[in-house]
Amino acid sequence: MELKQDNYSTHISQQFNDELEEIRTELLTMGGIVERQVHDAVEALLTGDAEMAERSRRVDKQTNDMEVMIDERCTTIIARRQPAASDLRLIVAISKAVNDLERMGDEASRICRHAIELVEDGDSQRGYQEVRHIGNLVRNMVKDVLTAFARNDAELAYHVAKQDKAVDLEYRTAMRSLMTYMMEDSRAISSCLNVIWVLRSLERIGDHARNMSEHLIYLVSGTDVRHLPLSEIKETAGISDSTED
Amino acid sequence: MELKQDNYSTHISQQFNDELEEIRTELLTMGGIVERQVHDAVEALLTGDAEMAERSRRVDKQTNDMEVMIDERCTTIIARRQPAASDLRLIVAISKAVNDLERMGDEASRICRHAIELVEDGDSQRGYQEVRHIGNLVRNMVKDVLTAFARNDAELAYHVAKQDKAVDLEYRTAMRSLMTYMMEDSRAISSCLNVIWVLRSLERIGDHARNMSEHLIYLVSGTDVRHLPLSEIKETAGISDSTED
Numbered sequence: 001m002e003l004k005q006d007n008y009s010t011h012i013s014q015q016f017n018d019e020l021e022e023i024r025t026e027l028l029t030m031g032g033i034v035e036r037q038v039h040d041a042v043e044a045l046l047t048g049d050a051e052m053a054e055r056s057r058r059v060d061k062q063t064n065d066m067e068v069m070i071d072e073r074c075t076t077i078i079a080r081r082q083p084a085a086s087d088l089r090l091i092v093a094i095s096k097a098v099n100d101l102e103r104m105g106d107e108a109s110r111i112c113r114h115a116i117e118l119v120e121d122g123d124s125q126r127g128y129q130e131v132r133h134i135g136n137l138v139r140n141m142v143k144d145v146l147t148a149f150a151r152n153d154a155e156l157a158y159h160v161a162k163q164d165k166a167v168d169l170e171y172r173t174a175m176r177s178l179m180t181y182m183m184e185d186s187r188a189i190s191s192c193l194n195v196i197w198v199l200r201s202l203e204r205i206g207d208h209a210r211n212m213s214e215h216l217i218y219l220v221s222g223t224d225v226r227h228l229p230l231s232e233i234k235e236t237a238g239i240s241d242s243t244e245d
Numbered sequence: 246m247e248l249k250q251d252n253y254s255t256h257i258s259q260q261f262n263d264e265l266e267e268i269r270t271e272l273l274t275m276g277g278i279v280e281r282q283v284h285d286a287v288e289a290l291l292t293g294d295a296e297m298a299e300r301s302r303r304v305d306k307q308t309n310d311m312e313v314m315i316d317e318r319c320t321t322i323i324a325r326r327q328p329a330a331s332d333l334r335l336i337v338a339i340s341k342a343v344n345d346l347e348r349m350g351d352e353a354s355r356i357c358r359h360a361i362e363l364v365e366d367g368d369s370q371r372g373y374q375e376v377r378h379i380g381n382l383v384r385n386m387v388k389d390v391l392t393a394f395a396r397n398d399a400e401l402a403y404h405v406a407k408q409d410k411a412v413d414l415e416y417r418t419a420m421r422s423l424m425t426y427m428m429e430d431s432r433a434i435s436s437c438l439n440v441i442w443v444l445r446s447l448e449r450i451g452d453h454a455r456n457m458s459e460h461l462i463y464l465v466s467g468t469d470v471r472h473l474p475l476s477e478i479k480e481t482a483g484i485s486d487s488t489e490d
Contacts, residue, residue: 079328
């Protein structure tokens with residue numbers, strides 16, 4: 001009888017583990033789609049490919065559906081499995097991360113919309129170098145935070161959070177350039193504004209990647225590091241002081 | 246023995262209910278702070294009151310702390326009480342709503358920052374009428390969605406979601422005006438851009454109010470209405486077809 005009970009518990013617990021692994025896999029799948037969408041949105045803009053922008057924009061529907069589906073699954077697991085401690089943390093972190101991914105997808109769609117407008121305007125390429133540069137930084141953040149989730153790697157997550165500072169700095173510099181372009185040539189105002197919105201969306205995607213990295217650090221360490229300065233996040237993530245900053 | 250058990254259950258369940266009511270109250274308290282912050286941010290801008298903007302900007306720290314605190318409380322309740330069905334929905338909806346409130350607070354802080362820059366620039370009042378108008382619409386949305394949460398009123402929540410459409414329309418009209426101002430007078434570009442960011446923040450606050458209304462409809466109806474068209478939200482919220490649209 002006891003053995004049977006044990007087998008039963010193992011069975012239940014194995015099933016539970018499978019369910020947890022499943023939502024983590026779904027998060028990573030959704031992450032891959034969003035990563036691709038961000039990539040395509042930036043490429044479509046830089047190459048003036050309105051068709052690619054239109055295609056990438058439609059992906060939004062898919063990520064919206066995935067958000068609702070994963071969220072529902074999280075709630076069902078909580079209701080049925082009544083998880084405690086670290087299991088509950090995993091579910092909470094995934095639910096929050098999925099929300100950030102969905103918002104990244106929204107921003108990627110916005111980039112596509114502006115890419116299409118820029119093509120229609122006869123794009124002047126003003127500010128494109130800034131978009132390429134910040135786009136690369138942000139895409140790396142998205143890639144890294146997904147890797148961090150796949151590996152439960154708090155140190156990599158911390159580096160993503162740190163990278164967000166660099167993006168914010170580049171963003172402010174780029175905004176100043178765009179403002180100068182507009183002042184120099186008022187006919188460029190409309191297209192410069194489109195580029196400004198794109199830069200803003202990229203900066204927001206960086207913010208969401210940083211949020212995701214904070215959710216992962218919460219998952220690994222049990223400490224909610226949102227709104228904390230980088231130095232405290234570093235400590236929480238268990239990174240030794242010798243790491244270069 | 247059975248009676249004792251019953252007393253015990255009632256006691257536990259009463260405590261549980263108290264805990265649920267407590268987080269709902271905390272959500273409403275936080276909502277009141279954010280509502281005030283949005284109000285003050287817009288007023289500070291319109292009256293050119295940099296000191297008020299600076300004061301209101303600092304409120305952000307308080308809403309950040311409240312978000313983390315309420316979120317932690319939600320997780321603790323889930324872990325200890327293992328709630329099912331509607332109780333779990335309440336906790337999930339509150340946790341999501343708190344996240345939206347925090348982001349509204351972020352946007353209000355951004356408005357304050359731009360208000361300060363506008364004062365420093367010697368504000369030209371260009372676009373202020375648009376800010377006043379959209380500010381009023383958005384403030385009403387925030388007020389209404391909090392009332393909806395206080396009363397579990399899905400119908401009022403639906404009207405908030407509907408109102409978001411009106412805000413988006415006004416926002417696009419305002420953006421066109423601002424672009425014209427910039428083209429007419431390139432010296433106004435810097436201050437117009439500040440106003441543009443403010444309008445964008447207001448529009449985002451409206452988005453978050455709409456998100457909150459969707460969380461409430463989920464709480465009341467059990468259906469996740471995110472990303473659904475208004476007509477379906479209306480149906481889910483149980484609003485009869487005779488209601489004017």
